[in-house]
Amino acid sequence: MPGRTDAVIVVFGSINIDLIGHAPTLMRPGETVLGTSLEFSPGGKGGNQALAASRAGAEVKMVGCVGSDDFATRALALLSEAEIDLSGVRRMDRHTGTALIIVDDAGENMITVLPGANSRLTAAALEQAGIADGDYLLLQLETPMDGVLAAATLARQNGAKVVLNLAPFVDFDPALLEKVDVLVVNETELAGVLKLLEAPELDEADAVSWLSEKFGNTVVATLGSRGAIAVAAGSVTTVSSLKIKPVDTVGAGDTFVGYLAAGLAEGGDLSSAMERASVAAGLACLTPGAQPSIPERPVVDSRLAAGADPTAQ
Template sequence: MITVFGSINIDLVSRTARLPRPGETVPGSEYQLIPGGKGANQALAARRAGANVRMIGAVGNDDMAATALAELDAGGVDLTGVQRRGNTTGMAVITVDDHAENTIVLSPGANAKLSADDIAPGSVGVGDTLLLQMEVPFEQTLAAARLAKAAGARVVLSIAPFLPVEREAFADIDMILVNETEAGDLARHLGLSPGSTGAETVSRLAGELKRTVIATLGPDGAVAATTEADTISVPALKVVPVDTTGAGDTFCGVLAALLDEGADLATAMRRAAVAGSLACAKPGAQPSFPLREAIELSLIDDPAFP
């Protein structure tokens, strides 16, 4: 069982030929309201990959809440742990350009009121996985990690969006997920020199923190360094990118799903990398997340994946 403790948002998305410079107005498409939030994204990605998933989050007492929960509900994510807090559901204002790059402004809304006390006693236990991100109050995220670790669960933290995290904050974390930029930022924050490659950076982080560290590398796939000093690299699937929003969350959710069902790290990373690539090939975040069948079919069709 995977429990996701994290954010639930509405993504307000507009497409434009290029991203605006400071002070500039550019024409955009008709906007879309798409369910999002890193917590919700990762929960749905894990569920579509075949995991049983419980979402612990908060939405507002507004009309946006139903839209924010629609894909999770339709996908079969357990929403009994979702609370109603305050007037507004979290919202991300996203601009996507013709090169599939994006800018994001995040208003937390109800996410700022989420508490580790919202995790029901006994609901996370031995053999379970707790998946965490950085869009709800960090002290509550750490409290949730302590609760789950004490109960014998695996605890996975996605440091996204990036915040400077001190060494002691990783005490109850088993696995750290970052992208290549976040890996470099975390290394510098901890007084380490980032490597010339993603593999070097995660190796230094894993050695310093005594935790498994995984970095996504965009079109170059992903790389992990374990506490045993092993390095695992997997390629991305070759796709024509349409929208990169949510690709990292897809990787995190699918990775957690595979690990939760007992796969080894290399197997989980291969499927997570494929899923992240497939998510880039469609517009929007949650609507683009692939089902497990699509992931497995892509593995069969791509000679880069054994």
């Protein structure tokens, strides 16, 4: 595949099966809404990002946990089909992680995640699977926090780069950010981390700069239809988003993160990696489901070649 290098992206994170219901509108508390259809789809932020990185051209190893139930096979189906290294995936005596998702006619969604086997993931699984100098460790917050922190520490000790997607946002030990080379947040997560750190009131661009300077890392903020902004060593990069009418936004953020990590792992510059990631995330909104919607790299590069997503400095 294009872009594949010797650097491996090791994804330490959740593996779920998504139960996706479609309804005209999202329900309010206490309200029952009559839906229209139900689908089963592989998901989990870890699994989604692993598949996105693989489809972007990276060599990927998945480290995670699934149950011993029928959902486990479904949850791993597309990762296996993509020939992702699943030797670091353990079977547990809990149910496979499950996400209950409702998507409305506007493409907006509500999600409840039941972690199941994901709650058993520890850094011991990463140590056993292995991570080497020059590799990239990709993390999210959908598995236990002590394991995430220990995994980041182990990766740094082994000379690997650490990419953290601060999603879904939960309270965490800020010491984690000191072990991160690239931090990726959306608007909600950016606001959450600023509140946690008791940062001054800042607009989005200044907030990203403040975070980058405070922890000495690269910070990337995705801004939905407004594209994305990043700050690295004081240098600001912005990219626009595809102008689309979304069908389903589930998995778009994970697509961005996986493609971004792949771009960096193959030695590309931040601007190019963000540009490709933004186009991939936009294309992911045109198809229902998380993993099924992740585009292959040739499709993304075709849109880039057509001038679909110019970078604005």
